[in-house]
Amino acid sequence: MNWINAIAQGLLLGGLYALFACGLSLLFGVVGIINLAHGDLAVLGGYVAVAILPSVHTNALWALLFVPPIFGAFGYVSQRTLLQRSLENGPLTTLLVTFGLSVVLQNALLEGFSADSHSLSIGKLATQALRINSQLSISYLRFGILVVAVVVLAGVQLLLARTSVGRQIRAVADDNEAAAISGVNTRHIAGIATGIAFVTVAIAGLANGMYSQFTPTSGSSLLLFAFEAVIIGGLGSLWGTLAGGCVLGLAGTIGAQIDSTMGTLIPHLVFLAVLAVRPSGFFPARAPA
Amino acid sequence: MTQAPTAPAAPVAAVRIRRSTRTSRWALGPTAIILIVLGYLPYGTGQGTTSMLVDFFILLTLGVTWNMLAGYAGLVSVGQQAYIGIGAYGVLWLAQHGVEPFLALPIAAVACAVLAVPISFLVFRLRGGYFAIGTWVVAEVLALFTIRDSALGGGTGTNVPGLGGFDPVVLGAYTYWAALAVAVISLVGSYFLLRTRVGLALTAVRDDETAARNVGVRVSRAKRIVYLAAAVGAGGAGALLAISQLNVEPHNVYGVQWSAYMIFVVLIGGIGTLEGPILGTIVFFVLQRTLASEGAWYLIIVGSVAVVMAVWVRKGLWGIAERFGLRLFPTGYHVTDTTR
Structure with a gap:
């Protein structure tokens, strides 16, 4: 890998991080939940595909048709039952509950699928790439993930800005009580927002499964990268999140280029540096989610 | 005791301010007896019991100090394993440089507090859940730095020289007493810390942070003191881990599972009380021992119990006991009108 290639791969990887971060940001911005089980939910999405795919199709792209809707419903239900209840106990409770869920999920996956790594096969597409020159080639899969990330981020942005549901979601995010007084069914709206967040988590989990292998415990590092992308980009800004993801991706591939063991350390250090110098991130926005 | 607040308008003689309760005074005797028995234990029982209790004391120390962070200061940290790791590797490094491991234990614990000062300035920029994940990142970074040092055993760890x-029996007994001392110090330490102005400040913050700031409570300072104290506790626990296991393994000492254990201990026992973590540690420990053969199921069960407790039984098992007026380590003030 040369430098130009490292930069290109880093930017592409940023799409995956941004995809992960989108759900985290949405859930916190609208519902007020910091979901510590975020990464594990994404991994769960991968395993749902592993479990169901054999009876559907050999190509994992088909999982995009059924895993996100399942997760959407799952998100709505878990918001209306467990998460809403824990929100009423205060913000600290939701942290503890989601952390507990994360441990339960990880161990349930360990019990069900063993600690072996799995991956989602998408056939020939996984290895095909657009060769620009002898040193730079862009994998269709990675490019596809970046495109999906942009589409998902734009979709969420449009949904929030243009639709009636989006207006209600923003109202709930701004002032829950005022929204309720104006006739918004706030719990239903919070459920829908959680459902949307879970759909993006599922897409991110599937993309991750196609991109690399995953184990029941790989959720933790996914959570950390998603969180770092949100903070670097600036809270509340979806496009900032994409930029944050790209910064992390670049830091990772450039770090790995310097020394193969630095691939995970450098992004964390970049995050801590941003936190020290510019804690509000680079593109903080006042618009919700 | 020392700093009963000046009663504002009411005549001083009309109220009596007590910091202890009847049960707390009654509990002093049995507590002393339990401590004496625990201290004498290595003479009376075998290695199996004492080494099991070392694990218990490590867990207790972690639970007590995490409860101080989350239950009193509202700082939900998921990164205390940073200090467990530094404590363990501190002992390893000092031992490699000729310091007696048992002497290295307090040094490593204090080193954790020193390290926690710059870290606190970084992570205190984050609020609530972001603070939680930020502390986790710090722990990851420290772990990644540690495994780069091949003298400390790199990614696989190494033995503590x-x-x-x-003699194995003597070593077992020393380790046991060290663990007992660490657990007792963290319990007594957090009890007295929470009875000082810091504890009072934290109570004010818990009730209404804005109001507390307005009347001049130094909120960040109080939180920082608790954060440093918790770092010392986790560091001590990590140092004990290194001594009791005779080696240090990075994925163990820096593992996020420690945060899970702390949180479960506190949630089950009852957050925001000193008695809760003790009860929680006992329950967690029994569950761990009985379900150990079930593999991953034990964390599934314990995790689910903790989630249920967090949502539906917010004050944990000790909260149930408190409904009957039981309080062993009161940290608040009890004002009674003596004119009636």
């Missing part, structure tokens, strides 16, 4: 010269 300086413990081979001990």
Whole structure:
């Protein structure tokens, strides 16, 4: 890998991080939940595909048709039952509950699928790439993930800005009580927002499964990268999140280029540096989610 | 005791301010007896019991100090394993440089507090859940730095030198007493810390942070003191881990599972009380021992119990006991009108 290639791969990887971060940001911005089980939910999405795919199709792209809707419903239900209840106990409770869920999920996956790594096969597409020159080639899969990330981020942005549901979601995010007084069914709206967040988590989990292998415990590092992308980009800004993801991706591939063991350390250090110098991130926005 | 607040308008003689309760005074005797028995234990029982209790004391120390962070200061940290790791590797490094491991234990714990000062300035920029994940990132970074040092065993860890010269029975007993001391110090330490102005400040913050700031409570300072104290506790626990296991393994000491254990202990026992973590540690420990053969199921069960407790039984098991007026380590003030 040369430098130009490292930069290109880093930017592409940023799409995956941004995809992960989108759900985290949405859930916190609208519902007020910091979901510590975020990464594990994404991994769960991968395993749902592993479990169901054999009876559907050999190509994992088909999982995009059924895993996100399942997760959407799952998100709505878990918001209306467990998460809403824990929100009423205060913000600290939701942290503890989601952390507990994360441990339960990880161990349930360990019990069900063993600690072996799995991956989602998408056939020939996984290895095909657009060769620009002898040193730079862009994998269709990675490019596809970046495109999906942009589409998902734009979709969420449009949904929030243009639709009636989006207006209600923003109202709930701004002032829950005022929204309720104006006739918004706030719990239903919070459920829908959680459902949307879970759909993006599922897409991110599937993309991750196609991109690399995953184990029941790989959720933790996914959570950390998603969180770092949100903070670097600036809270509340979806496009900032994409930029944050790209910064992390670049830091990772450039770090790995310097020394193969630095691939995970450098992004964390970049995050801590941003936190020290510019804690509000680079593109903080006042618009919700 | 020392700093009963000046009663504002009411005549001083009309109220009596007590910091202890009847049960707390009654509990002093049995507590002393339990401590004496625990201290004498290595003479009376075998290695199996004492080494099991070492694990118990490590867990207790972690639970007590995490409860201080989350239950009193509202700082939900998921990164205390940073200090467990530094404590363990501190002992390893000092032992490699000729310091007796048992002397290295307090040094490593204090080193954790020193390290926690700059870290606190970084992570205190984050609020609530972001603070939680930020502390986790710090722990990851420290772990990644540690495994880069091949003298410390790199990614696989290494043995702690300086413990081979001990007779196994003597070493077991020393380790046990060290663990007992760490657990007792963290319990007594957090009890007295929470009874000082810091504890008072934290109570004010818990009730209404804005109001507390307005009347001049130094909120960040109080939180920082608790954060440093919790770092010392986790560091001590990590140092004990290194001594009791005779080696240090990075994925163990820096593992996020420690945060899970702390949180479960506190949630089950009852957050925001000193008695809760003790009860929680006992329950967690029994569950861990009985379900150990079930593999991953034990964390599924314990995790689910903790989630249920967090949502539906917010004050944990000790909260149930408190409904009957039981309080062993009161940290608040009890004002009674003596004119009636």
